[in-house]
Amino acid sequence: MSFRTISSKNAILLDKELMSTSVGFSLDQLMELAGLSVAESVYKSYPPKTHKKMLIIAGPGNNGGDGLVAARHLKLFGYEPTVYYPKPSSSFKGLETQLHRFGIPIITMNTDKIDPTKQKFIFDENVLRKLLEESDGIVDAIFGFSFRPPLRAPFDQILKMVKQENEQLLKKKLKPIISVDLPTGWDVDKGPLPEYDEWNLFPQVLVSLTAPKPAAVEFVRLAHNSAAKGRIRHFLGGRFVSPAFADRWKIDVGRYVGTEQTVELK
Numbered sequence: 713m714s715f716r717t718i719s720s721k722n723a724i725l726l727d728k729e730l731m732s733t734s735v736g737f738s739l740d741q742l743m744e745l746a747g748l749s750v751a752e753s754v755y756k757s758y759p760p761k762t763h764k765k766m767l768i769i770a771g772p773g774n775n776g777g778d779g780l781v782a783a784r785h786l787k788l789f790g791y792e793p794t795v796y797y798p799k800p801s802s803s804f805k806g807l808e809t810q811l812h813r814f815g816i817p818i819i820t821m822n823t824d825k826i827d828p829t830k831q832k833f834i835f836d837e838n839v840l841r842k843l844l845e846e847s848d849g850i851v852d853a854i855f856g857f858s859f860r861p862p863l864r865a866p867f868d869q870i871l872k873m874v875k876q877e878n879e880q881l882l883k884k885k886l887k888p889i890i891s892v893d894l895p896t897g898w899d900v901d902k903g904p905l906p907e908y909d910e911w912n913l914f915p916q917v918l919v920s921l922t923a924p925k926p927a928a929v930e931f932v933r934l935a936h937n938s939a940a941k942g943r944i945r946h947f948l949g950g951r952f953v954s955p956a957f958a959d960r961w962k963i964d965v966g967r968y969v970g971t972e973q974t975v976e977l978k
């Protein structure tokens with residue numbers, strides 16, 4: 713294992729710099745490339761022939777936005793994606809509209825259960841259980857580098873359930889989890905914290921974006937020590953960094969081949 717990492721603090725600063733006037737990217741551009749690299753990593757790991765029904769669980773921030781983009785690309789790649797999006801962001805209305813146009817179901821605030829004064833999402837475990845049962849794989853686009861434990865509602869209940877159901881279902885059939893940028897719930901700089909074990913997911917695939925975070929080192933280390941090590945994969949995506957920019961931030965550009973948007977780190 714040899715890859716350089718970037719701390720949570722620097723990942724936030726790097727992100728800002730990419731969108732500064734001196735570098736010139738917009739959030740839409742970065743998210744499109746990030747989401748595309750996630751979809752490509754899913755395809756390389758679990759093609760639609762064997763894992764057609766993908767459940768994308770999207771969080772309220774940009775990690776969730778990557779998930780919405782990935783869902784559209786997955787549809788174009790031949791999957792049947794469904795998006796579970798408990799706390800939609802007003803910034804991503806356009807992405808939601810695109811998903812509607814592509815006929816991708818989005819499970820979001822449950823209108824008949826909304827508290828009309830607070831517009832609160834009320835977690836219904838039967839809805840999530842059914843989605844998990846029907847899916848062939850889960851894309852974890854809940855939280856990325858701005859996550860700070862402990863998890864708050866409703867995501868604590870959601871994560872707990874994904875973990876429990878997946879452990880049950882795994883006994884019958886491998887239902888992989890593909891995590892976007894970080895396994896949700898893990899501390900960005902330390903990895904999974906034992907005190908939060910009830911909702912620490914352990915994904916089969918991690919797609920680090922721009923550069924792996926320190927938690928990715930833990931992911932690889934734990935994978936190496938687990939019985940499932942042969943099935944665990946770590947990709948780098950988000951192909952928008954120039955060599956000079958990477959040098960400045962002491963990260964690796966990634967040895968992408970040809971038109972690839974994602975490269976496996978070994």
Ligand SMILES: NC(=O)C1=CN([C@@H]2O[C@H](COP(=O)(O)OP(=O)(O)OC[C@H]3O[C@@H](n4cnc5c(N)ncnc54)[C@H](OP(=O)(O)O)[C@@H]3O)[C@@H](O)[C@H]2O)[C@@H](O)CC1
Pocket residue numbers: 726727730742743746771772773774775776777778854855856857858859860861862863864865867892893894921922923950
């Ligand atoms: N340059 C790149 O690499 C690019 C990176 N990109 C992607 O952006 C991701 C980072 O996105 P991000 O900064 O929006 O943060 P993210 O992790 O989605 O979470 C923020 C949300 O989580 C919430 N929240 C936090 N803690 C919580 C808790 N304990 N329990 C509950 N909620 C909690 C927080 O709520 P708040 O604390 O503000 O109330 C806020 O709503 C990055 O990982 C990558 O995937 C690409 O899109 C573009 C290029």
Ligand SMILES: [K+]
Pocket residue numbers: 775852853854855856891892893894895896
């Ligand atoms: K994630």
